[in-house]
Amino acid sequence: xxxxxxxxxxxxxxxxxxxxxxxxxxxxxxxxxxxxxxxxxxxxxxxxxxxxxxxxxxxxxxxxxxxxxxxxxxxxxxxxxxxxxxxxxxxxxxxxxxxxxxxxxxxxxxxxxxxxxxxxxxxxxxxxxxxxxxxxxxxxxxxxxxxxxxxxxxxxxxxxxxxxxxxxxxxxxxxxxxxxxxxxxxxxxxxxxxxxxxxxxxxxxxxxxxxxxxxxxxxxxxxxxxxxxxxxxxxxxxxxxxxxxxxxxxxxxxxxxxxxxxxxxxxxxxxxxxxxxxxxxxxxxxxxxxxxxxxxxxxxxxxxxxxxxxxxxxxxxxxxxxxxxxxxxxxxxxxxxxxxxxxxxxxxxxxxxxxxxxxxxxxxxxxx
Numbered sequence: 314x315x316x317x318x319x320x321x322x323x324x325x326x327x328x329x330x331x332x333x334x335x336x337x338x339x340x341x342x343x344x345x346x347x348x349x350x351x352x353x354x355x356x357x358x359x360x361x362x363x364x365x366x367x368x369x370x371x372x373x374x375x376x377x378x379x380x381x382x383x384x385x386x387x388x389x390x391x392x393x394x395x396x397x398x399x400x401x402x403x404x405x406x407x408x409x410x411x412x413x414x415x416x417x418x419x420x421x422x423x424x425x426x427x428x429x430x431x432x433x434x435x436x437x438x439x440x441x442x443x444x445x446x447x448x449x450x451x452x453x454x455x456x457x458x459x460x461x462x463x464x465x466x467x468x469x470x471x472x473x474x475x476x477x478x479x480x481x482x483x484x485x486x487x488x489x490x491x492x493x494x495x496x497x498x499x500x501x502x503x504x505x506x507x508x509x510x511x512x513x514x515x516x517x518x519x520x521x522x523x524x525x526x527x528x529x530x531x532x533x534x535x536x537x538x539x540x541x542x543x544x545x546x547x548x549x550x551x552x553x554x555x556x557x558x559x560x561x562x563x564x565x566x567x568x569x570x571x572x573x574x575x576x577x578x579x580x581x582x583x584x585x586x587x588x589x590x591x592x593x594x595x596x597x598x599x600x601x602x603x604x605x606x607x608x609x610x611x612x613x614x615x616x617x618x619x620x621x622x623x624x625x626x627x628x629x630x631x632x633x634x635x636x637x638x639x640x641x642x643x644x645x646x647x648x649x650x651x652x653x654x655x656x657x658x659x660x661x662x663x664x665x666x667x668x669x670x671x672x673x674x675x676x677x678x679x680x681x
Contacts, residue, residue, distance in 0.1 A: 317597035321605035339605035365606025
């Protein structure tokens with residue numbers, strides 16, 4: 314079974330690019346013939362390679378864009394999207410890499426009840442208000458630089474921002490102070506602790522492509538896809554992640570079917586082949602580009618208040634939700650209760666824990 318992938322807003326591990334606030338990974342199972350017929354709805358697109366960026370600002374194409382989205386062959390069985398709010402994702406990385414180890418040392422499961430997500434939502438909601446948006450952005454920026462190039466100097470710059478923020482919250486008797494103490498405690502442990510928590514982190518480790526890809530594959534497997542062949546336009550991203558993908562797809566891994574807080578996960582990934590091809594020759598990859606670009610246009614309007622957006626963005630969003638094309642998202646929210654973050658019911662086996670075991674070649678999960 315062939316699946317075609319393309320993305321929008323790919324800036325690699327740079328999650329604070331001011332011109333690219335979102336990352337969207339799109340996938341489709343539609344054939345070359347069906348993809349070509351859909352793209353022909355766009356005027357003057359029967360020649361050459363289609364790129365969504367060439368039409369998104371032109372009002373004359375708005376009707377065609379909505380026509381493709383509304384087509385009866387577009388549904389959750391033929392198109393799946395994953396949406397990443399990059400700034401919020403960087404905050405979740407900071408929490409995973411520097412706060413979680415404090416809990417691990419005490420034998421506490423940091424992810425039980427989706428506590429990590431609750432914490433990220435709380436900090437994302439409150440810190441821009443109590444610290445100011447610029448100070449909050451600076452804190453994230455210096456952490457990103459430390460994670461990419463860990464050194465005593467880059468750590469000190471990060472720690473300084475954390476301590477200055479803590480002092481400000483203390484002097485203003487902020488209600489978020491006690492929660493912010495998690496970051497203070499992490500910085501108190503010093504450079505060696507912080508660097509160790511990065512492990513073998515590479516510059517591309519904050520790249521949202523891989524987690525988005527895994528979530529989309531899970532979505533396709535949940536509707537019966539097996540022996541999947543991945544056809545993707547970007548040779549670089551495939552090359553960077555190929556080893557991890559192959560490990561997660563190793564048939565020697567003991568099968569796992571887990572219902573983690575009502576969300577189903579399955580390992581190993583049921584992939585057969587990964588191919589990098591030029592989108593110039595594949596209408597299905599061009600169609601994936603269409604959906605990635607359309608989703609980016611639709612959702613960027615919710616994050617970027619500096620620009621004016623029209624009705625087209627709302628209409629695209631409405632169709633994406635109506636057709637149930639969004640497999641999932643990492644998106645800022647004010648939700649902090651178990652009910653709001655859907656952390657009720659049976660936690661099953663945490664998929665992150667199983668992925669860690671697979672990548673570590675833990676013999677307990679491999680079949681003879």
